Amino acid sequence: MRFFSDNAAPVHPAVLAAIMQADVVDTAYDGDQWSARLHSAFSALFETPVSVLWVSTGTAANCLALAALCPPYAAVLCHADAHVETDEGGAPEFFTHGAKLMTIAGEGAKITPDALGRRLRAIRDDVHQVQPRALTITNATEYGRVYTPDEVAALGALCRAHGLRFHMDGARFANAVAHLGCHPADLTWRAGVEALSFGFVKNGGMMAEALLFFDTTLADETRRRRKRAGHLLSKGRYLAAQLLAMLDDDLWLHNARSANAAAQVIGRAAGGRCLHPVEANEVFIALSPAEAAELRQQGFDFYDWGEGAARLVTSWHHDVTAVQPLADAIAAL
């Protein structure tokens, strides 16, 4: 059983069905009927007018957002363990034309207002030092931690005070919302977030991610940047249909709840081994090489996470029964 990544999971049947239904003759690029419905569908979900662009990867969504929010000669503030800093192969620098990522430390890959304030104060305001123009946070974080609406709002207030634009990498936004039980709006634009990468691939989609602008004035320029980055698909309806299927009947939320619940089962079994509180669909545990080998011998696959630690990721197609064998195996170590 694989717990490498939520990317290893198959596609949810409803998404596959939607792709089949979109298999008709229609206008190319994003001129089709599915793409046209994205704005209203997401606006309804977020209770505010949003502009939406579909793209095929989270990296593209994140980096198109950063390019819209930060000029080439400025900097984006992010956590030192942020996906944009450590796992996107330099894509932020590519899309922004060389903007600098300035990193901030913090437990569980979370940035606190205090840490942000300290980082800002350390930057001289002259032409010799690159000046920050944007903040990006990941929710749920790379360590499976979740920012609450209040925590996001505190960062949002700091951003406004310092002239920073505010982006949220929501590759696992669904898991964050599922954990909090809050309204998606409370976690985003009501807390000052201006652009959201809303991830669906890790949550049952095939290759469609949504880039949402709550500041809708940024969308037109970004449509040009999307084309220029080769991210406007000629048969875009096959992407748009995936997103609409995920929104239908809150499939995104149900899938995330399954993944989160599965993670809780593992987390509870792991008990004191847990290196971070389990809030979303990732469980980080202390695990000796011998223990890791034992689990693998029993057929469980996962990534080592540095020395003596492992990362276990659940996904939409795990439920509490599916992960019970892993939970039992961990408990029995």
Place this chain on the structure above:
Amino acid sequence: MRFFSDNAAPVHPAVLAAIMQADVVDTAYDGDQWSARLHSAFSALFETPVSVLWVSTGTAANCLALAALCPPYAAVLCHADAHVETDEGGAPEFFTHGAKLMTIAGEGAKITPDALGRRLRAIRDDVHQVQPRALTITNATEYGRVYTPDEVAALGALCRAHGLRFHMDGARFANAVAHLGCHPADLTWRAGVEALSFGFVKNGGMMAEALLFFDTTLADETRRRRKRAGHLLSKGRYLAAQLLAMLDDDLWLHNARSANAAAQVIGRAAGGRCLHPVEANEVFIALSPAEAAELRQQGFDFYDWGEGAARLVTSWHHDVTAVQPLADAIAAL
């Protein structure tokens, strides 16, 4: 009936079936079993070792190739009507970090060795003028014309003589091969082509295109560039499976033959109206506004192509019977 673009066509059933078969748990990115088979599948087809990267758009394939072949401070030679020059929203400049496109005129969007030679001689070799480092041609061209293996080889020889790398935009490569009845190798590496964008989306695929390097040393760097451009999909098996399905039993060639045959039916009906010889799956015809209106009233959709002209594009799901009504309508004008 729509003749706007081969992008308007649906996906071939065999491709959809392949996607369904790939819907299993497997390794993320391009670590899956389908992606692993790409190199041998394309190497077999081209009778030489090739390195293949899948991407989701032809623009990405073209521009990753150009970035591998041309440094930022140099230029890519292309036809003035080339897709990279007129229809990719500045993507070549983005991926190459600002390399210059230098355009060459020529009938039917084809570049002749003479025209290439003249363009090269007009460039002063000093640091003030940008120096060309690569040539890209489109086969079949943007006007549905086809370069023969000999024509490609003549350009290839000029490239070698002048230190130019050589790329072929094969968004409609299948239609060119179908027209010529030649071996794919004769039209590419045997004629000096070092990188090929082999298009499948216009030919029955969903969103998978292949970037082939005959100079396989360019692939490693390009894998990094692909990730950096957000073009490494996390569930890449759904793309790789599409390409393999297109190669199975030469589906790519059968589809292209259908589209070409349909274009021939229209071209023959259009007769003297044809603005270019019909060689692939595009038909450009003289058409007055009144005539265009009449065709549209009969339910045929297509793009105007400047004043008094129209472009009609056939695709894999047109066959000679399907387009007969349009052929009859044109003949009856």
Place this chain on the structure above:
Amino acid sequence: MRFFSDNAAPVHPAVLAAIMQADVVDTAYDGDQWSARLHSAFSALFETPVSVLWVSTGTAANCLALAALCPPYAAVLCHADAHVETDEGGAPEFFTHGAKLMTIAGEGAKITPDALGRRLRAIRDDVHQVQPRALTITNATEYGRVYTPDEVAALGALCRAHGLRFHMDGARFANAVAHLGCHPADLTWRAGVEALSFGFVKNGGMMAEALLFFDTTLADETRRRRKRAGHLLSKGRYLAAQLLAMLDDDLWLHNARSANAAAQVIGRAAGGRCLHPVEANEVFIALSPAEAAELRQQGFDFYDWGEGAARLVTSWHHDVTAVQPLADAIAAL
């Protein structure tokens, strides 16, 4: 005697003297007393508040201006023979992060409103085609022709109507003003120009050029871009002092008048050989290889300009007596 380029000329004694006077301890970068005086000095000359940045080359001035006026995903319209297109080694693409130069033909390297209008109408307004955002013209042009205030204003009006920003490459702005006898303001901001590269190096300076923003809001960002391009000199006072010396007692205008007058002497001697009206300090003449050889044997150096033609450039240190030998030699051919 050298007529290769106005860059071959030495530095005007007053400029050298100013450099010597600036040879004191002062604040680094542009925090010195000379740099501080630039804004008021140029504002006085142009009768409007301007923001000025000194840089060491005309290429830097032009390309910093274009970067301020045109986003990476858009295009700059320019003449096909413009210096930015043919002689800056790809610097516009570098500074703008890959914006496209779109060229316009026109006699004497001049762009007419008609030609500009036609070019604009040929661009489809969709994401597939790069959209123009700025126009740059050179005054005096690369062929020594001069735009009048009315001609500039007509282009300026078109720019406003089409949402284009407007830049003037004034490497030989002084020669244009000297020819027209107009006020510098009439040729620039009063005619809609928003940024001017005001050249001094070809006109007696050593390595100081001025980049002027009439839209002063663009200056702050450009100061960052200047630093980022390595164009903020640590001992900037040695540049600022050059510019101030050129403005003192209208030295820039006197120098340009000398160069223009010298060109007139040559132009009159050349008579019907002239390929363009002589308006500034460049003379283009029909000259057979034999005639060129003869002139060179007599000690006159110059560039061939294509086949059967030559370019003769005068500078501040030529006056009407200094060029008489060349004029006589041409007349005697």
Place this chain on the structure above:
Amino acid sequence: MRFFSDNAAPVHPAVLAAIMQADVVDTAYDGDQWSARLHSAFSALFETPVSVLWVSTGTAANCLALAALCPPYAAVLCHADAHVETDEGGAPEFFTHGAKLMTIAGEGAKITPDALGRRLRAIRDDVHQVQPRALTITNATEYGRVYTPDEVAALGALCRAHGLRFHMDGARFANAVAHLGCHPADLTWRAGVEALSFGFVKNGGMMAEALLFFDTTLADETRRRRKRAGHLLSKGRYLAAQLLAMLDDDLWLHNARSANAAAQVIGRAAGGRCLHPVEANEVFIALSPAEAAELRQQGFDFYDWGEGAARLVTSWHHDVTAVQPLADAIAAL
């Protein structure tokens, strides 16, 4: 008396004299007789064939070097306090098209082989993490510390072992050599350095810095990059002449010795206040706000360096007598 920066110092008389001597008609750009002599002059000094490019700023020299040594999709390793990281306004990212700076901590702004090795081991070799391709060190460092030939060679060996190119930012290279009393070759190419930014502006020059390639194959491409960055001056002889003057009779070394000796006087007076050993021409001392105010009241200017600390920089025009008043004032605190 100003101890802000060695950039505040005036230009050495011999450099001014050289500029005057270059004030003749000659070929533009770098086609003049002075530029032509650079290669042999520097090759003689370094006892190996070098290719030299003059530029007007250290930032340009550093960043052209990094662009030659590191592709856009890779990373440059540097110290966290390196000038390229903290004080060049994002120029490394601009010139390299978005390569990432990866920082390493270390006392006195020095990188040890151990620290470099640890940093390298922390990078996963996959396409998701940016891979390092070059190392840059500053000698003398930003804290006035000096790498010995052995220390450089140890880093050079690590670079070779890990496929890293090796650059030295020598803004104060002269001060390092003056401190060590070694041969310039021992500190550079004999220790594995492939490109050196050899600074002259802080050491008595006006605006000329040398970029030296010991791997001379990198020079041709860099000449194109220099032009493309607007750093090829049209009257380049005024820069080349400065460099030649600095090499004549080892003026560079004499000037650096003066500055270093002056720093020693201050350092000895400061005694236990010194925060770093004084090796080059910078003295960092503990200084309370009250003490700083007292020194300033006595007419000494300098930068605060964080809380309770100050930076005092000497230059070529300070000698041991000139700085005695400051030394006395510090001793008297």
